[in-house]
Amino acid sequence: MFNIRNALRRATAQADSVVFCRKGREYSRASISTGPQQQHETFYEFRTYYIKPHLNAAFHKLTNENIHLRTALSELVGYWSVEYGGLNQVFHIWKYESYAQRAAVRAALAQDPNWMEQYISKAMPMLSSQDNEVTYLVPWSKIQNPPKEGGVYELVSFQMKPGGPAVWGQSFQGAVCTHAAPGYAYPVGVFHSEFGLLNRLHVLWWYENADQRAAIRHKAHSDARVVSAVRQSVAYLESQKNKLLFPCSYSPLK
Known part of the structure; x- marks a missing residue:
């Protein structure tokens, strides 16, 4: 029974990740060139x-x-x-x-x-x-709760070349989705800066633990689809930085 429940959780998480990106591809064709800040006030x-x-x-x-x-x-x-x-x-x-x-x-x-x-x-x-x-959340992203509590989070920040989403939006979306859709990582949200450093994107990922993250990254980087998508996005990248985060006891996202 325990194994069945775990399998259902993994399947649900993978399905959520696919929807997260599939909706983005439908929506971004019309909106990504205008920038996410113009879509809503939140x-x-x-x-x-x-x-x-x-x-x-x-x-x-x-x-x-x-x-x-x-x-x-x-x-x-x-x-x-x-x-x-x-x-x-x-x-x-x-x-x-x-x-x-x-x-x-x-x-x-x-x-x-x-x-x-x-x-x-x-x-x-x-x-x-x-x-x-x-x-702001990019147009193809939404805040998603992780499939369960007790994991760790990774905040990856990307400094992109000037020009905004009209220049690098589609390739960046492709890189995120090739990680998310196969279930390599669970995206909690993708954000685009408005005040602070411009042309900056943040992806907040969730993992069960730090060792799982290491294993998943090793596997993902052997996937030709991920390698291809990352290479396209890197053409617009200036720098990136990541932090591994542990949720505090009073954090809504655990």
Whole structure:
């Protein structure tokens, strides 16, 4: 029975990945040249906090105790600690329906004495720096929950050549889909930057664990379809970076 359930989960995950890309190919023909930011108002703010090394545990404890004060005002998509690709960092994604909503949320937080006294006044001295970026889901992507809880996430960031999706959108979509459709990796979301570095794309992948990721990458890179698609996309690539993320206990995406 256990093996049957696992097989069903794998089949469902693979089917979701196929739909994720198939819809994209139908939709992108009409829209990818205009850029994802023109399709809808909803955007996602990526925030990265750099924690002073000796205060890492204290920061996580403080956040766990007070995150409810923040999530009462807007939607938290996920909150992760960075395991590989950057030490003493946390990465979190917040969803907003408009810039007006974000401004209202920030104003409300500044006037909330509990948030300011119980969290901000204590958390800010624990950080060495902060960074944020506004992103949109590309037209052929949506946020997908992983097939089960307890895995790890990989955030892969691609700096593409200037020109936007009209130049590299189709080849990049092909590279992502050749990884997703056969079930090599499970795409949680694909994002395109609006504020921050431009011509930047982020793919958030999910794996059962770090060893599974390593095995899958080895297998995928032996697949002629993946090799061909990646070679086409690399022609427009300037650089890339990845981070392995562990979801925090208070993260909606586990």
